[in-house]
Amino acid sequence: MRILVIGKGGREHAILWVLAKSPKVSKLYCAPGNGGIASLAECVPIKELEFEKISAFALEQKIDLVMVAPDDPLVAGLVDHLEAKGITAYGPRQNAALIEGSKVFTKQLMIQYGIPTAAYASFTGYDEAVAYVRAQGAPIVVKADGLAAGKGVIVAKTVEEAEEALKSILLDKVFGASGSSVVIEEFLEGQEMSLLSFVDGTTVKPMAPSQDHKQVFDNDQGPNTGGMGTYSPLPHIPESVVEEALANIVRPMAEALVKEGRPFKGILYAGLMLTNKGVKTIEFNARFGDPETQVLLPKLKTDLVDIMLATLDGTLDQLDIEWTDExxxxxxxxxxxxxxxxxxxxxxxxxxxxxxxxxxxxxxxxxxxxxxxxxxxxxxxxxxxxxxxxxxxxxxxxxxxxxxxxxxxxxxxxxxxxxxxx
Incomplete structure (x- = not known):
């Protein structure tokens, strides 16, 4: 198979590294790729949001499968665009990827379907948001509604910090249109856990849990980043907690998206907090995490090509996905x-x-x-x-x-x- 991976980061490098091991793969391309990816795949100078150029290249090179890895093109509808051109693409369509594209939408969906999450309110106006923060007190969490490269979440330890975050997002527009509205959430305490699953609409096949480190400095100090490191498995977290997350959060979300006419096909990422009141949802993403992918895929024994094809065919329930114990x-x-x-x-x-x-x-x-x-x-x-x-x-x-x-x-x-x- 001739496969094109969209993206340019460490996640995409890990995906290409595991795809290169597949006997089913004859040629790998990456758009746009990076200096390290160039050793595994032919890098193509096309950016992730240049949809017409991507589809033209895929048709010209007779690409069998396009794997859309990053959030931006998924939320912008690249899978829909490729499918409309008759090109096979792996990843959720735009209406399902909205669970990452809009935190307001996702919070409403979780409340509607009884999926455990932090209490929240959403605002488009600065004055109303500030009034809410002052009424709630701190610590409190402020989130830009849309995509912000992993930097749109501010855990404010004081009311003043929360007000400054609201000013940056709603008035100064540091995240552009992604900050046209905000979600303000209660602060949850506990350990975080990332739980990624292969999903073909109805079937959910979980990967091992992992734990990201968002803050830039040791001991979880400093501002949030896109992720400074991760590890898997989590020996200090019982299997019963993972089962609770699957039963109460991940599977119900997959079912909810089907009921809403937004069947999800691809990687469903649940960012979770293990609180003293049970597992609660921090966020959902519509793709492989970064850097979670880098610790999960090296342990994958099953051919990733087989998993992607089974997902697209709706036969994921028939595939036994195997992992190493490392x-x-x-x-x-x-x-x-x-x-x-x-x-x-x-x-x-x-x-x-x-x-x-x-x-x-x-x-x-x-x-x-x-x-x-x-x-x-x-x-x-x-x-x-x-x-x-x-x-x-x-x-x-x-x-x-x-x-x-x-x-x-x-x-x-x-x-x-x-x-x-x-």
Whole structure:
């Protein structure tokens, strides 16, 4: 099969890495790709939202399957566009991807179908939103309604912080149209868990749970990012909690989308909080998480091509998806200044020193003028280590991280530490 993957980050690198192992794949393309992806696939200089160029390329190259990985093109309707051109595409259609595209829509859907989530209110006006925050008090969570590259959620520890967040979103329009409305939620305490599932509309096949680290600094300090690292499985979280999440949240959401005439086909991502009142939903996403994908796919034994085809055919219930028993830990190396402004074009050293059993997925890299790998984003590299348990995988990944360098590189030193505290 000739497969085109849409995207340019570490998630897409991990997807292409596992697709390259499939005997069913004859040629891989990536649009637009990055400096590391270029070693696995032919990178095509087409951006994720250039729909006409993507479909023209797919038709010209006789692409058998387009895998749409990022949120922006899914929410904007790339799958619908490709299907209208007679091109087979993997990922939810626009009306189902709205569960990531609008937090207001998703909160309303969860309330309607009794899916556990934080209490909330939504606003389009600044004055009304501020009045609500002052009445509720802090801590409190402020979210831009639409997509904001993982940075549209502010956990405000004080009322003043919440007011500043509302000003940035609603008045200063730091997220553009994505901030035309906001969701204000009660602050939930507990451990977070990401639970991703393959879904073909009615059938839900869960992956192992994972845990992301959103804040930029150790001990969950500093502003939110797109994710500074993750690990899987979660040995300190009982299987009964995962079953509770599937029974009360993930499967009911898949069923709700079918009932609403929005059948979901693709990867359904549930961001969850394990509270003292049970598992509650923080968010839903309509695609593979980033960087969760980087610890999940290295453990996948079943051919990803078979899973995608079964999803599209509606036969996922007939496929037994197998995984290894290994633990995986991913550490993100970020540019100086991230998640704020950062330089690009910094030469990366040490990639040739990485052990064969480790994986380095490129998130924000490019090829320099002399063929060297340089930085080209905020999150630059995703380094993944495997082991018989979290402790071994953690030891392995940090040994590799220390081999890599570029000016001002920073990373968290406590990824997966929570799993070792019991």
């Amino acid at each position: 633990a995986a830990v991913c550490v993100v190396l970020a540019s100086p200044g991230y998640p704020g402004s950062y330089p690009t074009g910094l030469t990366i050293s040490g990639l040739d020193q990485i052990s064969p059993e480790a994986m380095v997925f490129h998130a924000g890299t490019a090829l320099g003028q002399s063929g060297e790998i340089v930085t080209a984003g905020g999150r630059v590299l995703n380094v993944v280590g495997l082991g018989k348990d979290i402790a071994e995988a953690r030891e392995n990944v940090y040994a590799e991280v220390r081999k890599i360098g570029f000016d001002g590189a920073h990373y968290r030193t406590d990824i997966a530490a929570k799993a070792l505290k019991g």
